[in-house]
Amino acid sequence: MADDVLIVGGGPAGMMAGLLFARAGVSVRVLEKHADFFRDFRGDTVHPSTMEILDQLGMLERFLERPHDELDTARIRVAGVEYVIGDLSHLDTPAPFIAMMPQWHFLDFLRDEAAAFPGFTLEMEKAVESFVEEGGRVVGVRLTGGKELRANRLIIAADGRSSLVRSLGLLAVETIGAPMDVFWFRLPRSGDPGDALRGSIETARMVVLIDRRTYWQCAFLIPKGSGEAIKARGVDWIASEVRKAFPDLDFSGEGGLTSSADLHLLEVALDRLVCWHRPGLLAIGDAAHAMSPIGGIGINLAIQDAVAAANILASPLAAGDGIDHLLDAVQDRRLFPTRIVQAAQKAAQEAVIGRVLGGAPITRAAWPVRMLDRFPLLRRIPGRLIGLGVRRERVKSPNAHR
Numbered sequence: 253m254a255d256d257v258l259i260v261g262g263g264p265a266g267m268m269a270g271l272l273f274a275r276a277g278v279s280v281r282v283l284e285k286h287a288d289f290f291r292d293f294r295g296d297t298v299h300p301s302t303m304e305i306l307d308q309l310g311m312l313e314r315f316l317e318r319p320h321d322e323l324d325t326a327r328i329r330v331a332g333v334e335y336v337i338g339d340l341s342h343l344d345t346p347a348p349f350i351a352m353m354p355q356w357h358f359l360d361f362l363r364d365e366a367a368a369f370p371g372f373t374l375e376m377e378k379a380v381e382s383f384v385e386e387g388g389r390v391v392g393v394r395l396t397g398g399k400e401l402r403a404n405r406l407i408i409a410a411d412g413r414s415s416l417v418r419s420l421g422l423l424a425v426e427t428i429g430a431p432m433d434v435f436w437f438r439l440p441r442s443g444d445p446g447d448a449l450r451g452s453i454e455t456a457r458m459v460v461l462i463d464r465r466t467y468w469q470c471a472f473l474i475p476k477g478s479g480e481a482i483k484a485r486g487v488d489w490i491a492s493e494v495r496k497a498f499p500d501l502d503f504s505g506e507g508g509l510t511s512s513a514d515l516h517l518l519e520v521a522l523d524r525l526v527c528w529h530r531p532g533l534l535a536i537g538d539a540a541h542a543m544s545p546i547g548g549i550g551i552n553l554a555i556q557d558a559v560a561a562a563n564i565l566a567s568p569l570a571a572g573d574g575i576d577h578l579l580d581a582v583q584d585r586r587l588f589p590t591r592i593v594q595a596a597q598k599a600a601q602e603a604v605i606g607r608v609l610g611g612a613p614i615t616r617a618a619w620p621v622r623m624l625d626r627f628p629l630l631r632r633i634p635g636r637l638i639g640l641g642v643r644r645e646r647v648k649s650p651n652a653h654r
């Protein structure tokens with residue numbers, strides 16, 4: 253028998269939407285093309301706004317039992333000097349810090365929690381190739397290999413920034429643009445390095461490090477389209493640039509970046525769909541709005557989309573009512589925060605990243621950074637924006653299993 257809802261993609265948006273619909277008594281099947289969640293390039297930040305959602309679901313305690321680091325200040329190193337630019341510790345929320353947890357652990361957690369609801373099914377290694385349409389409505393998906401799966405009521409595209417709704421031309425994309433791409437690789441980590449997240453900005457060099465306990469996950473920003481040229485300089489050059497950016501850290505140890513096969517080029521995109529839906533189909537998360545890594549907020553925006561979609565659609569779905577006329581309300585609810593966050597990411601790209609990677613000399617931090625460092629009270633403003641975002645959602649979809 254067909255499920256009520258099919259979700260394409262088991263990332264943060266798809267897994268949270270699956271969990272919430274199943275919790276509301278709707279039968280839902282999540283289709284994920286990979287065999288597991290273990291992929292390096294997913295980002296590691298779970299923000300207070302997401303942990304608020306987990307708290308409302310009664311899951312926060314179990315989430316925090318999983319291995320993670322807690323970060324309640326945001327720091328950045330500019331031209332060799334360290335500045336504190338954000339303080340989350342004063343936020344009035346159950347978890348006033350960023351939980352640094354590799355995304356595959358977070359997705360494992362959502363899978364384990366969702367498994368408690370009988371309507372939830374997750375199928376791994378199920379790559380969707382196209383959608384099935386009948387009478388102007390999307391009614392199912394076609395998997396690689398040709399098999400068709402139908403949904404009684406709704407298909408959700410949560411398949412990220414290369415979503416099928418984009419590549420098949422089902423929904424039009426409005427490009428905002430990003431001046432950078434990212435080389436993503438590991439370097440060995442020794443000693444006790446302190447902060448779990450570090451950033452460094454210097455003339456023509458920007459690097460972010462995430463402490464994954466046994467190694468550093470490095471994000472090395474490069475001008476868009478320059479991947480091959482940078483690769484040609486060799487992995488030793490890239491590793492030495494990271495060492496120069498963080499002279500206080502000990503990178504000694506085995507493994508890490510030994511050949512160009514260890515370098516993953518991630519193409520950064522900043523865009524959104526003009527319309528996020530058509531009859532029978534709704535896009536959420538990066539599928540609806542590809543986020544730049546700036547601020548590390550894409551995961552959290554994706555989660556908030558899932559909550560909004562469930563708030564608006566779960567009860568009518570559970571009651572067997574039509575929902576096509578409600579899809580626009582989901583876009584309407586989430587477009588405002590998306591616009592604000594993307595505008596902020598674009599501003600940061602233009603004011604900082606484009607200039608730095610373009611070679612503009614960086615001799616000291618810009619005045620807003622110095623002001624934040626100097627006046628601790630001011631740091632609460634970026635702390636609030638990063639931690640709680642704009643228009644945070646509250647879980648209103650019902651729990652049919654209480």
Ligand SMILES: Cc1cc2nc3c(=O)[nH]c(=O)nc-3n(C[C@H](O)[C@H](O)[C@H](O)COP(=O)(O)OP(=O)(O)OC[C@H]3O[C@@H](n4cnc5c(N)ncnc54)[C@H](O)[C@@H]3O)c2cc1C
Binds near residue numbers: 265380
């Ligand atoms: C370099 C980089 C670093 C980032 N770092 C961070 C960070 O630290 N913190 C943060 O919050 N955000 C970060 N982001 C942004 C963040 O990764 C995204 O905003 C977020 O992952 C979006 O979640 P999602 O569920 O919408 O999509 P995704 O996480 O992209 O998940 C989509 C899922 O769909 C699956 N899928 C795709 N196509 C198909 C198909 N045809 N059939 C079946 N399954 C399919 C994929 O395998 C994937 O599991 C970063 C982005 C980049 C580019």
